[in-house]
Amino acid sequence: xxxxxxxxxxxxxxxxxxxxxxxxxxxxxxxxxxxxxxxxxxxxxxxxxxxxxxxxxxxxxxxxxxxxxxxxxxxxxxxxxxxxxxxxxxxxxxxxxxxxxxxxxxxxxxxxxxxxxxxxxxxxxxxxxxxxxxxxxxxxxxxxxxxxxxxxxxxxxxxxxxxxxxxxxxxxxxxxxxxxxxxxxxxxxxxxxxxxxxxxxxxxxxxxxxxxxxxxxxxxxxxxxxxxxxxxxxxxxxxxxxxxxxxxxxxxxxxxxxxxxxxxxxxxxxxxxxxxxxxxxxxxxxxxxxxxxxxxxxxxxxxxxxxxxxxxxxxxxxxxxxxxxxxxxxxxxxxxxxxxxxxxxxxxxxxxxxxxxxxxxxxxxxxxxxxxxxxxxxxxxxxxxxxxxxxxxxxxxxxxxxxxxxxxxxxxxxxxxxxxxxxxxxxxxx
Amino acid sequence: xxxxxxxxxxxxxxxxxxxxxxxxxxxxxxxxxxxxxxxxxxxxxxxxxxxxxxxxxxxxxxxxxxxxxxxxxxxxxxxxxxxxxxxxxxxxxxxxxxxxxxxxxxxxxxxxxxxxxxxxxxxxxxxxxxxxxxxxxxxxxxxxxxxxxxxxxxxxxxxxxxxxxxxxxxxxxxxxxxxxxxxxxxxxxxxxxxxxxxxxxxxxxxxxxxxxxxxxxxxxxxxxxxxxxxxxxxxxxxxxxxxxxxxxxxxxxxxxxxxxxxxxxxxxxxxxxxxxxxxxxxxxxxxxxxxxxxxxxxxxxxxxxxxxxxxxxxxxxxxxxxxxxxxxxxxxxxxxxxxxxxxxxxxxxxxxxxxxxxxxxxxxxxxxxxxxxxxxxxxxxxxxxxxxxxxxxxxxxxxxxxxxxxxxxxxxxxxxxxxxxxxxxxxxxxxxxxxxxxxxxxxxxxxxxxxxxxxxxxxxxxxxxxxxxxxxx
Numbered sequence: 001x002x003x004x005x006x007x008x009x010x011x012x013x014x015x016x017x018x019x020x021x022x023x024x025x026x027x028x029x030x031x032x033x034x035x036x037x038x039x040x041x042x043x044x045x046x047x048x049x050x051x052x053x054x055x056x057x058x059x060x061x062x063x064x065x066x067x068x069x070x071x072x073x074x075x076x077x078x079x080x081x082x083x084x085x086x087x088x089x090x091x092x093x094x095x096x097x098x099x100x101x102x103x104x105x106x107x108x109x110x111x112x113x114x115x116x117x118x119x120x121x122x123x124x125x126x127x128x129x130x131x132x133x134x135x136x137x138x139x140x141x142x143x144x145x146x147x148x149x150x151x152x153x154x155x156x157x158x159x160x161x162x163x164x165x166x167x168x169x170x171x172x173x174x175x176x177x178x179x180x181x182x183x184x185x186x187x188x189x190x191x192x193x194x195x196x197x198x199x200x201x202x203x204x205x206x207x208x209x210x211x212x213x214x215x216x217x218x219x220x221x222x223x224x225x226x227x228x229x230x231x232x233x234x235x236x237x238x239x240x241x242x243x244x245x246x247x248x249x250x251x252x253x254x255x256x257x258x259x260x261x262x263x264x265x266x267x268x269x270x271x272x273x274x275x276x277x278x279x280x281x282x283x284x285x286x287x288x289x290x291x292x293x294x295x296x297x298x299x300x301x302x303x304x305x306x307x308x309x310x311x312x313x314x315x316x317x318x319x320x321x322x323x324x325x326x327x328x329x330x331x332x333x334x335x336x337x338x339x340x341x342x343x344x345x346x347x348x349x350x351x352x353x354x355x356x357x358x359x360x361x362x363x364x365x366x367x368x369x370x371x372x373x374x375x376x377x378x379x380x381x382x383x384x385x386x387x388x389x390x391x392x393x394x395x396x397x398x399x400x401x402x403x404x405x406x407x408x409x410x411x412x413x414x415x416x417x418x419x420x421x422x423x424x425x426x427x428x429x430x
Numbered sequence: 431x432x433x434x435x436x437x438x439x440x441x442x443x444x445x446x447x448x449x450x451x452x453x454x455x456x457x458x459x460x461x462x463x464x465x466x467x468x469x470x471x472x473x474x475x476x477x478x479x480x481x482x483x484x485x486x487x488x489x490x491x492x493x494x495x496x497x498x499x500x501x502x503x504x505x506x507x508x509x510x511x512x513x514x515x516x517x518x519x520x521x522x523x524x525x526x527x528x529x530x531x532x533x534x535x536x537x538x539x540x541x542x543x544x545x546x547x548x549x550x551x552x553x554x555x556x557x558x559x560x561x562x563x564x565x566x567x568x569x570x571x572x573x574x575x576x577x578x579x580x581x582x583x584x585x586x587x588x589x590x591x592x593x594x595x596x597x598x599x600x601x602x603x604x605x606x607x608x609x610x611x612x613x614x615x616x617x618x619x620x621x622x623x624x625x626x627x628x629x630x631x632x633x634x635x636x637x638x639x640x641x642x643x644x645x646x647x648x649x650x651x652x653x654x655x656x657x658x659x660x661x662x663x664x665x666x667x668x669x670x671x672x673x674x675x676x677x678x679x680x681x682x683x684x685x686x687x688x689x690x691x692x693x694x695x696x697x698x699x700x701x702x703x704x705x706x707x708x709x710x711x712x713x714x715x716x717x718x719x720x721x722x723x724x725x726x727x728x729x730x731x732x733x734x735x736x737x738x739x740x741x742x743x744x745x746x747x748x749x750x751x752x753x754x755x756x757x758x759x760x761x762x763x764x765x766x767x768x769x770x771x772x773x774x775x776x777x778x779x780x781x782x783x784x785x786x787x788x789x790x791x792x793x794x795x796x797x798x799x800x801x802x803x804x805x806x807x808x809x810x811x812x813x814x815x816x817x818x819x820x821x822x823x824x825x826x827x828x829x830x831x832x833x834x835x836x837x838x839x840x841x842x843x844x845x846x847x848x849x850x851x852x853x854x855x856x857x858x859x860x861x862x863x864x865x866x867x868x869x870x871x872x873x874x875x876x877x878x879x880x881x882x883x884x885x886x887x888x889x890x891x892x893x894x895x896x897x898x899x900x901x902x903x
Binding site for chain 2: 027028029030032033034035036037038039040041042043044045046050057058059060061062063064065066071074075077078081082083085086088108109112113116129130131132133135161162163165233236237238239313314347348349350351352353354355356358359360361362364381383385408409428429430
């Protein structure tokens, strides 16, 4: 293991270190218009090294594995030059337990067949065209710390998303899993195609306030943002509306949001963080109340609390976010709405102000106007413009069904989310 | 020194395996960054990404492989694994044949002038410079939260393809970013600032980084707490170069990427209105928008693209009409034309895809004062915070940060949350005049999956739009 070589190179020159070796095998199949546009096979072996000496610290990513001596020497030089300040604390001797949620190897042939069949299925439903991607990863992690910790674990991640187009409509589907057994492009492609067909001829609606049902893809955007804003670093530097809100109600009592270091189908699972701290399960919102920020050792010290195992050496980040399902089913939610919109997906979320939580996001793919408790017709060309505190406080119903979402650009941290019904959000039209 | 020999070996070996077209890019990207959160130095970061990316066509399918282990054994295995992967894919589907455009076979070396070489710069320079920038803001009592970051990078590339083209490149870049929050009574104002270019660290002086940041801080403390809403409706609006630049980038640059028009990015960044519109008229005759990677010291600078094609300026929209799209060799080959060198890759481990470089509205003949005189009563929106656009690049929004009423041809009180929300064709049809200035902002443009952030400039002059509908947040 190259991490062992680096350990031997630095152990006598620093006080603390955490070295993580990442050995990644990646398969990618991208497709559009029924054609494979590119297939890729990537292999990368790299190290993340965090080291401290006295009150100095450095973090280095090393991919040039053929000149480890030079890389380490360079890191030690930086360490000398950096300014004294708070240093991370590498976790003391720990026992890590890796959950058995992954495969031993990436099952490429089986995954490829599932993907190709799913595209065929989408076309059978009468769509015009598709575009999408399957990304399959096997990562072998190896942790070594100055505190004597040593841990190896292997993760497999299967991520697929597809868009289907029909006329002026489109639909989105997503399958995310840590095992080929539960990897299901077929369900995702069918949903994308069905939504595309149903939204083929969208109509315009007028700008105004609507009660909306947010499907798991768009609800995941919201909850990913909320979870990121629970990061103590985000709160400290202004990227969050949650400053001074610990212990306060920020949502109805039915809402529970938790970050899991490891969980089945959470494709960002690991048993340790970048400081060697065992990852854990952290309740962020419990019965509507913001109960905990997420921390690494530096933010924890600043806040007078304990790390939650979410390092990020600079910024603590959530691992896998789970929003607990509620009692409602989707038909009940639709019936509840006199006039509103059922939204299946979104994209391009940007903030006017992170402190106040004001943001807007483009409604993408199928959306449907609801009148008197029934889906009436597809709509297009709308944007959701709101603030996170108002939106969270206006959640009226939460579905029983939840689903994992992770896809390009919009939901980067995996989120398992239900459908939610939100009162009185603003939908704008250009 | 890059391992050039391994790139030639990769092309020869892949060709022997049966790849019809093949290229290899050995690339090293080194990043150093130092951030200060509310004045406290974060952990300094140094990242080195060094490896080889191999791209080739096998059984009619484009394939890509990468590895950071630069031995002949490892590179051979990467090519063999890729061939096996493509055989599996080929067995499932029949793909249309890929035709790459015919291009000159050339050998080129290009670099960017730097007074101080990246390798000679140590971390204490980043720390010292970041602290000096932080000094500008730390004594401002209204500014309560701040994140200052200074990042330098060096990109070294060696490209070779099976046709015999060879390109060597060396590009150092520097980027200053700040995120600041000011409070005054119940008003909270937030602003992102990005200033960057290619060259030695002196490029930050060339870009007047300290002066610009001082002005931003001054503006913020001046307007926070004093911003009022306006009445929604149609206004004559002057926008600053920063706003002009994002408009050009989002509503013209992206939809002019030929791969989007073909549908290749359909599941990610989306497609383009150019698939659907019947006329090639985009806007008024004032609408002149270009993309030019050859602007010296620009953040999106390059002289040869990642397919070994010589870069040049592209006039995307000329006098309101579509003139040229952004192409790589694959999209140009389909149309039987030459590539205009728009293929870029963020690092060795990703395929080159069609990208912008420095996208901007061409300057005009007016002065800012003439614009003010013409407007009489309207709005001046100098910068923005929130923005987004739909995936066909029609429905877009820009929310003003520094914005003022224009009253009797003079800039008067600051306004809050003013929104331009319109469609591409409506926006550019209302463009009435362009000023003589041309200013740029640095940005990192995202596209592709795996996500590839590449450095770009967006820019333009002051623009005068007539009768633009404005909303309020």
